[in-house]
Amino acid sequence: MKVPANLGKEEAIGLYEQMLLIRRFEEQSDRLYKSGKIKGFCHLYIGQEAIAVGAISSLRPDDYIITHYRDHGHALARGMDPKVVMSELMGKVTGSSRGLGGSMHLFDVEKRFMGGHAIVGGQLPLATGLAMAIKHKKDDQIVLCFFGDGAVNEGEFHESMNLASMWGLPVLFFLENNLYGMGTHVDFTRSGGREIYTSADAYGIPATQVDGMDVLAVQEVTRQAIQRIRTGEGPVFVEAMCYRFRGHSVQDPMFYRDKEEVKKWEARDPINIFEQMMINDGILESEDIQEVAKCVGQAVSEAVDFADGSDEPGFEAIDQNIYS
Amino acid sequence: MPEITLREALKLGLREALDCDDRVFIMGEDIGLFQGSYAVTSGFLDDYGPDRIKDTPISESAIVGCGVGAAAAGLKPIVEIMTINFMLLAMDQIVNHAAKLRYMSDGQLEVPLVIRTVTGGGGQLGATHSQSFEGWFASVPGLYVAAPSDPYDALGLLRTAIDDNNPIIFAEHAKLYQVRGEVPDEYYSIPLGKAKIKRAGSDVTLVAYSRAVHTALEAAGLLSEKGVEAEVIDLRTLRPLDMNTVLESVRNTGRAVVIEEGWKTGGFAGELVSRIQEEAFDDLDGPVGRVCGLDVPAPYSGRLESKVFPEPQGVVNEIERLYGL
């Protein structure tokens, strides 16, 4: 993608900073998992930063986001406080759900971040329902619903696409096709081939594919999609082609793919690509890059210190929010 | 007798079935190239090839339904649903189809299907990934449910499950795969509906299955230090259910506590308590107790999660509360 003429320095720094924040946050999560401070399952977003940042930066604050368990990147891109996210990962009382939810179940309803959802495909009907409510209230927000290439094989995906299209609901179905669902390559799970966006056609939903390693391309495609959705023309489907640089979760030994493939994709690191583009175009200087790196490093270490120093939740939390 | 892990016992049973019967195949998410999310089928794809070891898309309903159809057409499918939490997406195929075809066709159809799945909590996986639904399935006529607690039972029950001509839910506890135990080289199998007395005792009967058996055994150790001898019964299968072994023990001890990892409300433990009091009321010295999972969605926090699942000390406390022992 060419750098748009109107991209200002401030905006470029914003995108770069968010992507780098996610990257460094995730690298820290990896370490903290391995040292036993984060438990359970922990799915890193490394390699896919351009998608969360490109797409979410195109939203209004009152738009909704809903996603799956690989949710740290989406949460941070939405502006959730890294301290609060890290605390949730460590199961602390200062976490977004007081440690009740954990890494796979992040929520920040004030920011309209409607959850990480750990049952594959589970967020798709919920997204449809959020959009139904918007339409019912005659509002003009949209719902940005993220999911993976694995989720498109659940019935819930097809049922949701059909409903959303039939009822003209304001949903942006946003597929992050990182080529794998756990250890299974998309070539072994899709009868129609890896170009999944073509399946939206069956539901009469306009669909496009975009390079998920290019934050500006993602942003542009998302803006166009949102424009259409906001005018009440119903759902749009975007497929961002990308790659999960790390294992499915931190514990994954990755028997199923060779290092060459990983290297090939790492050469297209979305953060490096953007950095190069910005420097080549003279929008950012290397001092800017260093400054951002410093800020991000500090934000992540503050988040870790904050989470580490926070208390675990008290036992009263255990049954306080089962019912209203 | 060689000592092996429960995981190895399952691998043995599955390999044996694949080796001996070409109607057997295994199908599920990430069982092949990924080597199984709990490594039970690791190495299988290399050894048996993709026709026998089928990696599937993430489509639980279709996976189970395909298994039902293939079974009805004469194959012996073993399907794996990665964890019992994801069985909810296949509930209709299990309850309305697998469990009903034989009955509704008056025996014209047969569903020799094994649905292997991973149950249980305790890994800080949070509310959606820590559940134990095997008790729900046990309430469905037409389904069998097995939930072994050690390698010997895992292999013996798996052999029977595969041979049997009925659909069976085979629930493997996530925290038991590394449990070691002796498994003889000679062939044996364990009939469905035959409980096992894991420890003899005359003061109180502890009834459990799956991981809760280990909780019961540890509790029995603590009780013994107090001079209370517990008899520990491992149900091994929830359906068919071996009430005879349970009742015989309760008639002898006069006291019973059921231990189950799942929620107390509506749990299978409640079923056992009812049956014990229905059949052995006059032999009881006090109420039949339950030590179950707390009635809450599992919290992620380790501190909170440690309060959710049954603990040996909780069993000891309950026995003291109920019987003053």
Ligand SMILES: Cc1ncc(C[n+]2csc(CCOP(=O)(O)OP(=O)(O)O)c2C)c(N)n1
């Ligand atoms: C219904 C259900 N089935 C299986 C799983 C286990 N599981 C968790 S993530 C995952 C892979 C999903 O892949 P994809 O949708 O491509 O997302 P990605 O992990 O690549 O971001 C699987 C099989 C689950 N959580 N829920």
Ligand SMILES: [Mg+2]
């Ligand atoms: Mg994927």
